[in-house]
Amino acid sequence: MIRLKQLSLYQGSKQLLDKTSLTLYPDQKIGIVGKNGCGKSSLFQMVRGELSPESGELEIPSKWRVASAKQETPASELSAVDYVLSGHQEYHQLTEALKHAEADSDGHAIANIHAKLEAINGWSLPSQAAKLLTGLSFTEEQMATKVKQLSGGWRMRLNLAQALIQPAELLLLDEPTNHLDLEAVLWLQGFLRQYEGMLMTISHDRDFLDSFTSHILHFENQSIFQYTGNYSSFEKQKHEREVLQQAQFEKQQKEIEHLEKFITRFKAKASKATQAQGRVKALEKMD
DSSP states (O other): OOEEEEEEEEEEEEEEEEEEEEEOOOOOEEEEESSTTTHHHHHHHHHHHHOOOOOOEEOOOOOOOEEOOOOOOOOOSSBBHHHHHHHHHHHHHHHHHHHHHHTTHHHHHHHHHHHHHHTTTTTGGGHHHHHHHHTOOOOHHTTSSSSGGGGGHHHHHHHHHHHSSSSSSEEEESSTTOOHHHHHHHHHHHHHHHSSEEEEEEEEOOOHHHHHOEEEEEETTEEEEEESOOHHHHHHHHHHHHHHHHHHHHHHHHHHHHHHHHHHHHHGGGHHHHHHHHHHHHHHHOO
């Protein structure tokens, strides 16, 4: 599980989170929403170890592998499908080692590498990469095209496919539907519904989030509120919460008005001074 313990975070002089506590569980598919600049991407940076909180703790199991899509794509000579496969680090290392072992005619090393590839289902990974790219609307011709020859939008799809093929306990996706056509979005929704592991997705697309999320994290007022259910359920729960808060606020305002009237009326009277002072302290304690 992931735990935030009294975590405070700043971006320059702007406070994003103030002593926030939260617990997330491995089977959750989480949509992350909130206004721009509220700290959604900063949360991802903390999870990836790229950013540290000013105070408090972020606890993530040390053995967890975290996958996320890169924001930039190099002008690589690799084909699209080979670029996706390079995102699977263990597979990439083993296939590179296999090339050297075959060049050296090292039979023992070749057998050892074959066994390791078998253990990670390495022989099926090229077809898995092709399926991912097909789902993201790549043609066979595009799959064989060098990365450097593809436009920016198609390169971003490659980064997404590279994240999806990585074995991980936690998958982070930041606006994954950008650059996708409708057919690819629908395919991605189906893929994420079947994803095994924890999933955290930042998105402004409510229909997309509705299709697979089990929980919503809402960044608001320098805190994070967790809701069970998809985005539509979150909106309903949030509205109910705001109605309750408004009712509590109105009740509090009436109480404040009553206390202020009492203080104004009796603060100068010796017989009521102690009671008036007590009401002043009660006002000071109100949030």
